[in-house]
Amino acid sequence: MRRRWFGAAGAVVAAGAVVAGVVGIGTASAQPQLPPVSPEDLVASVMTAQPGPFNGTVGIDNELGLPALPGAPQLGNGEQSARVWSGGDGKGRVALPSGDGEKTLVSDGTTRWAYDATDRTATRSTGGAPEQKDPQTDPAGASAQIIGELRKTSQVAVDGTAEVAGRSAYTLVLTPQPTERTVLREVRVAVDAEKRIPLQLTVLTTGSATPALQIGFDDVTFGPQDPSLFTFTPPPGTTVKDAPARPQGAPDRQGPPAGTTSVGDGWDRVVVFQRPAPQQGQQAPQGAPDLSALGTPVTGPFGSGRAITTAVGTAIVTDDGRVAVGAVPEPVVAEALGTR
Template sequence: MTAKVRRWTAAAVGVALLGGGVVAATSAQASPDLPARSAEQLLVDIQSPTTRTFSGTVQTTTDLGLPTLPTTQTGDTSGLTGLLTGTHTLRVWNDGDTRSRVSVIGNNAETSVIRSGADVWTYASADRSATHTRLTTPTTPQHPQPSGAATTPEQAAQQVLAAVGPSTSVTTRGASRVAGRPAYDLVFTPAAGEKTLVRSAQVAIDAETHLVLQVTVDAVDAKDHAVQIGFTSLTYATPDAKLFTFSAPSGTTVKEQPAPEASKQGQGGTSAEKPKVVGDGWDTVLVEKVGTLPADTSAQGQQAKQLLESLPRVSGSWGSGRLLQGTLFSAVLTDDGRLAVGAVPADQLFSALG
């Protein structure tokens, strides 16, 4: 998958997970095993887990009703971009705010993202490549998320909460068990008047540690969950410190990559153009100048070109382009290089492009 197609799809998934706001909360009707907690209390709990030390197995399932996306030539499923579709298994380890490791298990290969302090390594065993980034703020909790797709339930929950404002109803839905842990369930529901493809988002929170255990997002016109990411096993024992160190194996191609903050800077130190935000809450649309697909004669480049050309052409007073429409989001890439994306029907994108 080319960087442009990966960026387009990842941005769309991220926007689809962004929630609106919070206007009301009801008292928890928890199971007899758990004391009652209000939705307001649980929202605070999400932001303040009592431990940052854990390890476990996470399963992600994403069904956005998208066309098949280009993969690696070997068909390997361990790449981070593969998380944007299908079902995947990940192993995660975390020790505090600045040491973490995520490994995506694929077909006879895996991709790992390892953070230790300021150093972040991404290693893909399929092609023996590694990328090293040194964060500019090493003491700040910045968990690796290179593909744009969440790799832990906590990351997915933060995406849901990122756009909190006055438009979302938040209620409790009793209690459940995730990976053997008792959990409180929060349900986020868009307001009736919002033009969004999101029906609801559910977040399961560990009753004891407040760690997010599972996030589920449902689309308006889909029977199955559009996105679900949750632990299938979990322990709060301290992981082996060796898991957070990385030495590139012999024969590995290593690439140095600027930190996210630095990569957002244009030449001459000026800030890159920020996306335009149209609307708010669940029907927010982001419009960004991303440019057109560059010429790429590689097999993956040709696959990406074929994918783009297979999408329906659309046009209006805003111009013309290609429409990618899933169950949870819509995206338009215009012929002049603008990207409009949101968890909304296509007509909302056209209005935002103006």
């Protein structure tokens, strides 16, 4: 009888191994053999890359340690994935699935739609293509300039090759110079060897073996895409809103608030700015989280405030409304505030 039980236990163990083998992920990736390339050539080829249409799945592994904000729970630690389709020419589609809904972003080159399935609203915005690349007349010179700037504070190298999403890639590594007082240890960018688009970004911090942030393709397929993916018709029952129009000529992103100063340069740059004061009798604008309850109280030559420490940097919000942020440990931020 005992022998049979052993047999059964063996069968269960074998089946378990099959489960682990079939379902498990984690496949060791060999390092592909690729011709050597210099960092300048790699960056130049990325700037001129014309990858053409592709689709894929992007995984985001976030261990940044950002505080959980009520307005933006997706910024908290965790893994997320997004499905992306690109038709080239500014056309694209991104699907961000969640357990009970999905956010869809569609751009047909001129009109951009953002559809949220949970409340069935579609937001339309028109205007120029969202990601207009600067016309690069001299990519080789520009990349040499960029690398030169980076070399002042970093070691730039092409650190071998890697396999990302089943594709061979060069790994471009930025390492801060030893004099830089940053919490970042290394930034790695995997660049597709053939199509020369970035496939993966990895941010490593001091004192941690696991990346603080990793964004990259889990799988990617280059080839023509179904053109109907890049058009969007709001389904019946949808609330359609128009995004507030941007004034002509204004930059895409909101510029830094007036009075912003930066202390230091390179990796240990600390940005100090005045927190926009909430207007009397008015709610804080949506999306501006209440920072007063976050972090731990700190005091120093700058006065007193609260320090918010994450894996990739530190922010100090002083009680008199100044904010200092940098990818540095807390004493460096405090020092930057003190020099003001």
